[in-house]
Amino acid sequence: xxxxxxxxxxxxxxxxxxxxxxxxxxxxxxxxxxxxxxxxxxxxxxxxxxxxxxxxxxxxxxxxxxxxxxxxxxxxxxxxxxxxxxxxxxxxxxxxxxxxxxxxxxxxxxxxxxxxxxxxxxxxxxxxxxxxxxxxxxxxx
Amino acid sequence: xxxxxxxxxxxxxxxxxxxxxxxxxxxxxxxxxxxxxxxxxxxxxxxxxxxxxxxxxxxxxxxxxxxxxxxxxxxxxxxxxxxxxxxxxxxxxxxxxxxxxxxxxxxxxxxxxxxxxxxxxxxxxxxxxxxxxxxxxxxxx
DNA sequence: CTGCGTGCAAATTATTTGCATGCGC
DNA sequence: GCGCATGCAAATAATTTGCACGCAG
Numbered sequence: 518x519x520x521x522x523x524x525x526x527x528x529x530x531x532x533x534x535x536x537x538x539x540x541x542x543x544x545x546x547x548x549x550x551x552x553x554x555x556x557x558x559x560x561x562x563x564x565x566x567x568x569x570x571x572x573x574x575x576x577x578x579x580x581x582x583x584x585x586x587x588x589x590x591x592x593x594x595x596x597x598x599x600x601x602x603x604x605x606x607x608x609x610x611x612x613x614x615x616x617x618x619x620x621x622x623x624x625x626x627x628x629x630x631x632x633x634x635x636x637x638x639x640x641x642x643x644x645x646x647x648x649x650x651x652x653x654x655x656x657x658x
Numbered sequence: 659x660x661x662x663x664x665x666x667x668x669x670x671x672x673x674x675x676x677x678x679x680x681x682x683x684x685x686x687x688x689x690x691x692x693x694x695x696x697x698x699x700x701x702x703x704x705x706x707x708x709x710x711x712x713x714x715x716x717x718x719x720x721x722x723x724x725x726x727x728x729x730x731x732x733x734x735x736x737x738x739x740x741x742x743x744x745x746x747x748x749x750x751x752x753x754x755x756x757x758x759x760x761x762x763x764x765x766x767x768x769x770x771x772x773x774x775x776x777x778x779x780x781x782x783x784x785x786x787x788x789x790x791x792x793x794x795x796x797x798x799x
Numbered sequence: 800c801t802g803c804g805t806g807c808a809a810a811t812t813a814t815t816t817g818c819a820t821g822c823g824c
Numbered sequence: 825g826c827g828c829a830t831g832c833a834a835a836t837a838a839t840t841t842g843c844a845c846g847c848a849g
Binding site (some may be wrong): 588589607609610616618622623625626629630633634635636637638639642643644645646647648649650653 | 729730748750751757759763764766767770771774775776777778779780783784785786787788789790791794
């Protein structure tokens with residue numbers, strides 16, 4: 518199920534398989550999308566010895582390796598998620614709720630941009646801001 | 659050209675028209691999109707006495723008033739731009755260049771999301787990440 | 800005159816970095 | 825055993841806040 522075997526991915530680069538790395542990746546996959554701090558919390562729940570610093574370093578490493586990506590959802594909270602879990606984020610500016618939709622919705626737009634401007638949109642990195650059904654309703658109050 | 663008269667907008671809320679506010683708004687409009695620090699630089703070029711703090715406070719105020727909005731373009735750099743200058747940002751992850759396209763490209767997508775999920779996308783707040791024509795070319799090197 | 804808005808400096812939060820030790824290979 | 829990765833603590837960057845004065849209304 519876990520599409521990318523971590524040990525292999527690391528070995529392929531002459532890097533090492535360690536507990537913190539394993540745990541951080543699992544946390545990323547489990548939480549779906551989370552800030553470095555939230556990930557640290559989650560990891561700490563299992564292994565108390567993990568340092569926030571290590572989470573940052575590990576995330577940076579994983580990002581270079583293409584295992585995770587990060588996006589800015591709300592106000593300056595960088596959010597990490599597994600690269601093999603591609604989806605578009607719908608961030609509600611009213612209630613802060615983050616919803617997800619498949620990337621296929623962006624396909625037409627991506628095609629247009631590629632054709633028109635030669636710009637290759639990274640569809641796994643998209644966050645759209647707006648108002649969800651509930652908050653849009655309240656807005657008309 | 660300046661579609662919203664600042665003094666009026668401020669007075670309408672019982673707020674005051676001051677030099678810093680005038681300057682910050684002008685800077686936002688002139689730069690198109692910029693970080694708080696860049697705006698501070700720009701403002702300082704004209705009036706040396708303006709404090710970074712004031713820029714932050716003024717931007718926050720303007721945002722509440724709906725005069726400017728902010729988006730996160732690259733890695734955690736909040737970028738402000740005038741609300742009446744709506745466009746979609748195309749951020750190249752290769753060279754960092756920020757391009758702009760009209761919001762009309764998002765219309766079909768926005769319609770689909772509204773119809774499908776009841777989510778009202780704020781099209782003036784969208785940033786799409788990816789690779790521009792130049793960087794996509796180098797990628798195949 | 801009356802308070803809002805500003806400048807200044809300090810506080811707070813988020814993130815990065817250096818160094819010595821431990822562990823994977 | 826060798827060197828990468830980690831933990832710890834301190835450094836740095838980014839943003840916010842408190843207070844007293846000056847200026848807009």
